[in-house]
Amino acid sequence: MDGDTGTTGKLPETTATGAAPDRRPSRKTVLRAALAASVAAPIALMGVPALARTASVTGEAPALTPECDDGDDPTPPQMEGPYFKPNSPRRSSLLEAGTPGTRLTVSGYAFGSACLPLSGVLLDFWQADVNGAYDNVGFRFRGHQFTDARGAFSLTTIVPGLYPGRTRHLHVKVQAPGRPVLTTQLYFPNEPRNSTDALFDPRLLMTVRDTGGAREAAFDFVLNVPQTPGPGPTEGPTTPPPGGTWAVGTSYAPGVRVTYGGVTYVCLQGHQAQPGWEPPSVPALWRAE
Numbered sequence: 001m002d003g004d005t006g007t008t009g010k011l012p013e014t015t016a017t018g019a020a021p022d023r024r025p026s027r028k029t030v031l032r033a034a035l036a037a038s039v040a041a042p043i044a045l046m047g048v049p050a051l052a053r054t055a056s057v058t059g060e061a062p063a064l065t066p067e068c069d070d071g072d073d074p075t076p077p078q079m080e081g082p083y084f085k086p087n088s089p090r091r092s093s094l095l096e097a098g099t100p101g102t103r104l105t106v107s108g109y110a111f112g113s114a115c116l117p118l119s120g121v122l123l124d125f126w127q128a129d130v131n132g133a134y135d136n137v138g139f140r141f142r143g144h145q146f147t148d149a150r151g152a153f154s155l156t157t158i159v160p161g162l163y164p165g166r167t168r169h170l171h172v173k174v175q176a177p178g179r180p181v182l183t184t185q186l187y188f189p190n191e192p193r194n195s196t197d198a199l200f201d202p203r204l205l206m207t208v209r210d211t212g213g214a215r216e217a218a219f220d221f222v223l224n225v226p227q228t229p230g231p232g233p234t235e236g237p238t239t240p241p242p243g244g245t246w247a248v249g250t251s252y253a254p255g256v257r258v259t260y261g262g263v264t265y266v267c268l269q270g271h272q273a274q275p276g277w278e279p280p281s282v283p284a285l286w287r288a289e
């Protein structure tokens with residue numbers, strides 16, 4: 001299969017409009033409260049936004065994660081390329097029986113301009129297969145999903161293959177309800193072709209780590225959706241129901257029990273409770289009894 005310089009009549013992805021911008025986002029303070037929680041165990045990372053996840057593993061915030069602290073730097077768009085197809089199936093896993101390739105999960109959140117998570121955001125992914133080919137007949141490696149009530153998404157797929165003229169990438173369209181579509185691409189760190197692909201943009205780098213032969217990637221989208229800033233960057237739409245003993249700001253040690261929504265939970269990982277980390281939302285931190 002050839003690359004995106006196909007015969008569909010659309011602009012090939014290799015027709016870059018210019019060199020990748022030199023600007024690199026500075027280390028940011030997004031989710032400062034989450035970082036302060038020092039949730040270090042990988043299993044505890046599931047419910048933590050991408051920057052906090054990486055920082056808790058490496059002890060240092062990555063330099064190339066999209067910033068989300070001042071509301072003026074949404075995730076940049078990129079060209080669609082020739083291989084988008086509408087009407088992809090709704091599914092969070094693009095794996096099919098016998099699918100070859102290195103397993104890849106991509107998880108993260110969609111935020112608005114004030115770093116508040118956005119639920120119900122459409123994410124439509126498409127990518128090349130292990131050989132660098134797009135399925136233009138059917139819908140292999142195409143699928144859409146919506147962020148959940150916490151603004152989170154998770155994609156299960158394979159690491160896309162390379163094809164001529166491009167570095168390794170995923171395509172995605174992201175759309176908050178009633179808002180314009182953001183079309184962009186996501187990139188992998190440490191790819192030799194990142195330095196020669198004119199479309200490559202370091203602001204669109206995922207954080208990726210190897211996990212026993214598979215890869216686990218994280219990326220948070222920042223959409224140009226007006227929001228009223230709240231008191232904390234992880235403040236979400238979720239409001240704890242009354243009657244529980246769980247409380248934001250409390251430091252919980254492993255083994256501590258709380259009640260939330262009429263259910264008793266035992267703490268699995270020491271952490272400081274944050275908005276959006278209500279026990280039912282973070283199974284890595286709390287187990288229902």
Ligand SMILES: [Fe+2]
Nearest residue numbers: 004013081171
């Ligand atoms: Fe592509």
